[in-house]
Amino acid sequence: MPRIIFVEFDGTEHPVDASNGLSLMEAARDHDVPGIEAECGGVGSCATCHVYIDQEWVAVSGAADRVERELLEMVEGRCEESRLSCQIDISHEMDGLIVRMPEAQGF
Amino acid sequence: MQFDVVIVGAGHGGAQVAVMLRTQKFEGSIAIIGEESELPYERPPLSKEYFAGEKEFERIQLRPARYWDEREVTMLLGKRVVAVDPAAHTVATDGGETIGYGKLVWATGGHPRVLPIPGGDLPGVQGVRTRADADADAMKAASETAGQIVVVGGGYIGLEAAAVLNKAGKKVVLLEAQNRVLARVAGEELSRFYEKEHRDHGVELHLGVCVDAIEGDTRVTGVRLSDGEVIPADLVIVGIGIIPAVAPLIAAGADCANGVRVDRLCKTSLPDVYAIGDCAAHVNDFAEGAEVRLESVQNANDQANVVAKGIVGDEAPYHAIPWFWSNQYDLKLQTAGLSTGHDQAVLRGDPATRSFSVVYLKAGKVIALDCVNATRDYVQGRMVVSAGLEAGPEQLADIETPLKELLSV
Numbered sequence A: 001m002p003r004i005i006f007v008e009f010d011g012t013e014h015p016v017d018a019s020n021g022l023s024l025m026e027a028a029r030d031h032d033v034p035g036i037e038a039e040c041g042g043v044g045s046c047a048t049c050h051v052y053i054d055q056e057w058v059a060v061s062g063a064a065d066r067v068e069r070e071l072l073e074m075v076e077g078r079c080e081e082s083r084l085s086c087q088i089d090i091s092h093e094m095d096g097l098i099v100r101m102p103e104a105q106g107f
Numbered sequence B: 001m002q003f004d005v006v007i008v009g010a011g012h013g014g015a016q017v018a019v020m021l022r023t024q025k026f027e028g029s030i031a032i033i034g035e036e037s038e039l040p041y042e043r044p045p046l047s048k049e050y051f052a053g054e055k056e057f058e059r060i061q062l063r064p065a066r067y068w069d070e071r072e073v074t075m076l077l078g079k080r081v082v083a084v085d086p087a088a089h090t091v092a093t094d095g096g097e098t099i100g101y102g103k104l105v106w107a108t109g110g111h112p113r114v115l116p117i118p119g120g121d122l123p124g125v126q127g128v129r130t131r132a133d134a135d136a137d138a139m140k141a142a143s144e145t146a147g148q149i150v151v152v153g154g155g156y157i158g159l160e161a162a163a164v165l166n167k168a169g170k171k172v173v174l175l176e177a178q179n180r181v182l183a184r185v186a187g188e189e190l191s192r193f194y195e196k197e198h199r200d201h202g203v204e205l206h207l208g209v210c211v212d213a214i215e216g217d218t219r220v221t222g223v224r225l226s227d228g229e230v231i232p233a234d235l236v237i238v239g240i241g242i243i244p245a246v247a248p249l250i251a252a253g254a255d256c257a258n259g260v261r262v263d264r265l266c267k268t269s270l271p272d273v274y275a276i277g278d279c280a281a282h283v284n285d286f287a288e289g290a291e292v293r294l295e296s297v298q299n300a301n302d303q304a305n306v307v308a309k310g311i312v313g314d315e316a317p318y319h320a321i322p323w324f325w326s327n328q329y330d331l332k333l334q335t336a337g338l339s340t341g342h343d344q345a346v347l348r349g350d351p352a353t354r355s356f357s358v359v360y361l362k363a364g365k366v367i368a369l370d371c372v373n374a375t376r377d378y379v380q381g382r383m384v385v386s387a388g389l390e391a392g393p394e395q396l397a398d399i400e401t402p403l404k405e406l407l408s409v
């Protein structure tokens, strides 16, 4: 089980032992990590599961596809590291991954 | 039993009221009374990933089971509220219990409309609203062995179910009473596009047909049309809308019309009784102030938030842009705003490329967009609709100009 560290905007850390195969959004939801709303349930329509993944993890987390990039274009607090956590599937290489959260979710 | 807040209906809206109350540090007691035996789960996958067998049930639960214990939300499941006594501030369940409330939140959604024709309730005739519906023996068995499945109703749920069954290799016949699919919710361009997609995938589509009876002795064998033709079927999926589940509120004297009427704070005409989600008729800012009843996750969630905040003393009227999605085949439809009442529809992009949008205008103002595989239009469309952009059809049709640029003109 990879251990993922979710970090709230105020710096509060939530280490989560996540199951392979679920998405980062699902891991956060199932462990009651605040700050991810995920209104659409992970289908890439709400952009309320926005997180930041540091560049050094991109090789593991992969890159956003076209739909995800387009959805992210308008979200609040967007930057280079922006991703939608429902679009990232957890794998064992993610042990130690740090997932930071924006100040607010949505557009 | 007595709770500070009693929520009736353990669906999207009901769950979100409890979640938001606890997020807002509400310390009073909360109970959710739900007629289904399940903890709250997402309904959209019932005609999509869950129906297709791509996601197990645990993955579509809105929260893990322990969440509700930890947050001290009492779940009273498998119980239906049958009466409300507004004077005594109590509800009564089908099991004969009386439960007192300080505030009552009615979040019951609706029950699938049943075909009002002979045979409409035969085994093998199935609505799609709950996990139990999606798991029904008829559905399971039929998805494996059925020769032919008839879907009655060309709304989103019927079309999604048809797409899933078609992908699973089933022969699907879809019947729609209107002369186009999605007639209630979208403009003609979108209807024609989806009709073509379904036909190209091999779904047999009949428009403008009237179903007279469901045939069969012990279970369904076919569907009889008004012209006498009988279409053989081993399973009939009915997606012709819902009836808001508000009978106990009507009996209690609440102001009701196409659901229960609520004000901008989601309050009903009964003291301390709120209503939200699919069952709540409300005046919507994005419907030009018309009274509407919306059936979407967005509406259930956002109204839930209005109620929870209202209960903790942070009252703010409901004002959230409507949005919706539907997945069929490899097509991702995303909609922003409400197209009902539009007087002009502008096509943006070429449907033949399977990536395009329809922009809806009313009196020159953009009121809604349906975006097919066009997420950029959808996100910018949300801004454009929120801003009440006025733009000409040529500008809107020009795919070289991003919609947001029209805002700054």
Ligand SMILES: Cc1cc2nc3c(=O)[nH]c(=O)nc-3n(C[C@H](O)[C@H](O)[C@H](O)COP(=O)(O)OP(=O)(O)OC[C@H]3O[C@@H](n4cnc5c(N)ncnc54)[C@H](O)[C@@H]3O)c2cc1C
Residues within 6 Å of the ligand: B008, B009, B010, B011, B012, B013, B014, B033, B034, B035, B036, B043, B044, B045, B046, B047, B079, B080, B081, B082, B107, B108, B109, B110, B128, B129, B130, B157, B245, B276, B277, B278, B279, B294, B295, B296, B297, B298, B300, B323, B324, B325, B326, B327
């Ligand atoms: C198959 C399907 C696909 C959908 N797809 C989408 C989609 O892609 N996007 C989207 O935005 N929306 C979609 N929707 C709509 C969305 O699911 C609803 O708008 C949403 O669930 C409404 O939430 P709600 O809380 O009002 O009602 P519900 O989620 O329906 O919850 C109401 C609950 O109350 C219970 N109940 C009813 N009466 C009583 C009573 N008297 N006592 C106790 N409990 C009672 C019901 O059994 C139910 O469990 C879909 C719906 C269905 C059925």
Ligand code: FES
Residues within 6 Å of the ligand: A025, A037, A038, A039, A040, A041, A042, A043, A044, A045, A046, A047, A048, A049, A084, A085, A086, A087
């Ligand atoms: S959960 Fe909606 S976009 Fe990720």
